[in-house]
Amino acid sequence: MKRCLAVxxxxxxxxxxxxxxxPAPAQQDTIIGxxxxxxxxxxxxxxxxxxxxxxxxTTRDVEVREIQKLSFGDEPGDLRNARDQxxxxxxxxxxxxxxxxxxxxxxTPAIKQDVGYYSAYCNAKLALTAGGDKAAAIAELRxxxxxxxxxxxxxxxxxLLGELNFADGKYADASTFYALLGQADWPEYxxxxxxxxxxAQTAEGKYPEALAAYDQVLSSGLNTxxxxxxxxxxxxxxxxxxxATGKHEEGIAIIEDMIAKHDPSNASLFGxxxxxxxxCYVKANKPQDALMAYLxxxxxxxxxxxxxxEALYHLSKLWAQVNKADxxxxxxxTLQSRYPGTRWASMN
Numbered sequence: 001m002k003r004c005l006a007v008x009x010x011x012x013x014x015x016x017x018x019x020x021x022x023p024a025p026a027q028q029d030t031i032i033g034x035x036x037x038x039x040x041x042x043x044x045x046x047x048x049x050x051x052x053x054x055x056x057x058t059t060r061d062v063e064v065r066e067i068q069k070l071s072f073g074d075e076p077g078d079l080r081n082a083r084d085q086x087x088x089x090x091x092x093x094x095x096x097x098x099x100x101x102x103x104x105x106x107x108t109p110a111i112k113q114d115v116g117y118y119s120a121y122c123n124a125k126l127a128l129t130a131g132g133d134k135a136a137a138i139a140e141l142r143x144x145x146x147x148x149x150x151x152x153x154x155x156x157x158x159x160l161l162g163e164l165n166f167a168d169g170k171y172a173d174a175s176t177f178y179a180l181l182g183q184a185d186w187p188e189y190x191x192x193x194x195x196x197x198x199x200a201q202t203a204e205g206k207y208p209e210a211l212a213a214y215d216q217v218l219s220s221g222l223n224t225x226x227x228x229x230x231x232x233x234x235x236x237x238x239x240x241x242x243x244a245t246g247k248h249e250e251g252i253a254i255i256e257d258m259i260a261k262h263d264p265s266n267a268s269l270f271g272x273x274x275x276x277x278x279x280c281y282v283k284a285n286k287p288q289d290a291l292m293a294y295l296x297x298x299x300x301x302x303x304x305x306x307x308x309x310e311a312l313y314h315l316s317k318l319w320a321q322v323n324k325a326d327x328x329x330x331x332x333x334t335l336q337s338r339y340p341g342t343r344w345a346s347m348n
Contacts, residue, residue, distance in 0.1 A: 027073035029053060033066050043072070046110055048154035049185050064152050065186060075111045076101050082118050091122040091129075098122075117153045120144045124160050127167075129305070131340030134168040155184050162196060167343050171204040188226040191217050195233050207241045214238040232262065232269055239276045248283040255280065264300075271297045271307030278314055291318045309339035313347060
């Protein structure tokens with residue numbers, strides 16, 4: 001008995017040493033879908049349209065449009081932190097996290113791609129929001145997309161390139177990148193690309209081309225929730241084009257009908273709708289009515305950055321027109337301080 005008691009601690013210590021020396025189980029790759037449900041396994045294929053993940057002996061093909069977030073099991077912790085910070089809008093913090101990563105030590109190409117993408121993504125977002133260097137952001141993101149044509153970030157990336165060029169007043173270039181978004185397999189993406197292209201064409205004064213694109217979207221027989229959303233945005237854009245070509249009364253009727261029939265909880269849509277109504281009233285030489293339309297966006301539907309910036313720009317003009325110089329200065333100041341990265345902040 002004494003011998004057994006003497007041996008037992010040594011055996012326990014030996015087993016503990018073995019456990020301590022054993023490598024920790026490898027973390028799995030994870031895809032979080034739009035519903036928030038995680039899929040864990042091993043990513044075995046990546047393309048602009050889908051990501052293949054092997055889980056419990058089965059390979060699943062997950063469409064990129066369904067992916068909210070993707071992380072790799074063996075990625076650096078700083079990349080995981082940077083991704084979470086970027087997706088939470090903490091772009092400067094994300095860039096600081098990315099600086100801590102030694103890319104030369106990363107063996108997996110897809111992980112290296114993610115480091116490069118989130119650097120370009122954060123600099124692009126800072127250029128759009130905080131007024132960062134748009135030209136540098138465009139160059140960085142364009143280089144990333146050019147060198148990584150098979151990344152699952154492709155469609156998100158080309159849309160972001162379109163946004164950057166649009167904000168920089170390069171409407172033809174913006175339209176070119178939006179066209180790449182239209183190469184996606186999904187009809188809803190093609191509709192979105194057409195709406196964005198038409199928006200860029202409208203800003204460039206190409207109203208017939210924009211109207212044709214909006215009409216194409218509205219004639220689609222697809223009625224999924226995403227498709228219906230694009231049709232509503234096409235309706236708004238079409239009204240702006242009608243006003244710009246002298247048919248402002250028709251534009252007013254279209255927007256008023258849409259506002260009456262749809263849910264105002266869609267702040268992005270309603271902000272753009274009231275801006276379109278304001279544009280119609282401006283063309284109809286009704287500054288007081290235009291003022292009230294843009295005020296709806298400013299007071300009620302300000303969560304869409306581009307729509308609110310547009311409203312503030314026009315309010316700064318309209319307040320001056322109705323002899324409210326102090327309100328005009330206030331609107332301009334809010335535009336410059338809150339939305340320095342938009343095209344509206346740089347317009348006279």
